[in-house]
Amino acid sequence: MPNAAAALAGRFDVAVIGAGVVGCAIARRFALAGARVAVIEKAVDILDGASKGNSAILHTGFDAPVGSLEQSCVAAGYEEYLEIHGRLGLPLIRSGALVIAWTEEEEATLPLLVEQARRNQVTDVEMLSGAALRAAEPELGQGALSGFRVPREYLIDPWSAPLAYLKQAIENGAELLRGAEVTGGRFDGDWTLETTRGAVQARLVVNAAGLWGDLLDEKLIGRRDFHIRPRKGQFIVYDKPAAALASHIILPVPNKVTKGVVVCRTAFGNLLVGPTAEDQDDRVHAVLVPETLEKLKARGEEILPGLRKHSVTAIYAGLRPATEFKDFQIRAHGGQSYVTVGGIRSTGLSAALGIARHVEHLAGLELQPPAAPAWPSVSNISEHAPRDWQRAGHGGVVCHCELATRREILAALAGPLAARSLAGLKRRTRVTMGRCQGFFCSAELARLTDGRLDTPLAEVAE
Secondary structure (H helix, E strand, O other): OOOOOOOOOOEEEEEEEOOOHHHHHHHHHHHHOOOOEEEEOOOOOOOOOHHHOOOOEEOOOOOOOOOOHHHHHHHHHHHHHHHHHHHHOOOOEEOOEEEEEOOHHHHHHHHHHHHHHHHOOOOOOEEEEHHHHHHHOOOOOOOOOEEEEEOOOEEOOOOHHHHHHHHHHHHOOOEEEOOOOEEEEEEOOOEEEEEEOEEEEEEEEEEOOHHHHHHHHHHHHOOOOOOOOOEEEEEEEEOHHHHHHOOOEEEEOOOOOOOOOEEEEOOOOOEEEEOOOEEOOOOOOOOOOHHHHHHHHHHHHHHOHHHHHOOEEEEEEEEEOOOOOOOOEEEEEOOOOEEEEEOOOOOHHHHHHHHHHHHHHHHOOOOOOOOOOOOOOOOOOOOOOOOHHHOOOOOOEEEOOOOEEHHHHHHHOOOOOOOOOHHHHHHHHOOOOOOOOOOOOHHHHHHHOOOOOOOOHHHOOO
16 A cells, blocks of 8 residues: 555654644644654545635735734734745735625625724725726626725635645655544653554644544543534636636625635636535535535626636535634643644635744744755646646646646655545646546546555546
């Protein structure tokens, strides 16, 4: 089996449980600080939980609760992404956002939201009339009353960012253990974590287990201070020509439960509508519901009537680790060398780097940073810059819908962060994510991945 390596040996400074975007960012932060880091993930590939489905927006945090931990982490994460994205080869597509009121009740809240943005140090927001909105977005539906612009919202690649964070961590000494569920642990000055792949020893444990974080707290420290109730978000993805209908990220007026349905381009050249917000008890399955998707599609076409002329090429759903609390649930447990990172919902992608800084501060470890840390770059799969198919020697295009080449597929199947599932390969290369959803490239992908995936392509359920 591809995942049959021995358990991690020796004593680590930090064990991070969970290889979602937050866990990857935390591993990077500690590795750059000089720690010996272990990352433990129960799935066969990274980003297999909440991080696999999101809106792919780098958010300023303009609408976060003023003074909240979420707001400070989003602001810090936003600034660090701007600082490092170029060195890691990550996209940054400036689009700005329009927050739009569609009812008189929503319109009445706009001044409060603008004031909230300014208190959150997002001071360049600009009020717009209905006419100004339509000048900015000519395809906008006629029901838009007024709104405001948030100029510094960006589109990013939601999968390459955590991949880059973990790649940098590994090239600075971190180690990854996949297919390893934490089954228990004991603390006697150091932690010994029991996993399905063997024991891991560490000075500090960081619980970044996402949808399972509260249960892991209970398992390891005998208590949980919050309860996860997953919140499902369903999304619709329109074909690439639809992206010409909108230049901004189009946001609704948020409410107490959700930021609402977003319409925006993606870094991959499509147009996205979503998510819904549906609380459920199931922590594993994000079931697509045709009736809900039809309502979502109808709402998207009210916002941009031109969508009625375009095809839907993909639908997907993700789960966010919502809790009974509005704010992030991040705390150090005194005397136990243990930090909980929980309740990281829709802003996790934007906040991840800021969360990592906060966790490093809470941990208080005395470390010696490397003199010359490695700064690897990830392959570009977004449409913001040239792709591999535009360079000589790529070995041929395998996935013609998404223009994924043989060379980049083989590269994604190699090294310490090699894809070990079809889903992981998709997130690294975009294969099977286009119009035909893998109909034409699956046979060649089965040949290229033979013996490399934990579940062979022929056995993957459609």
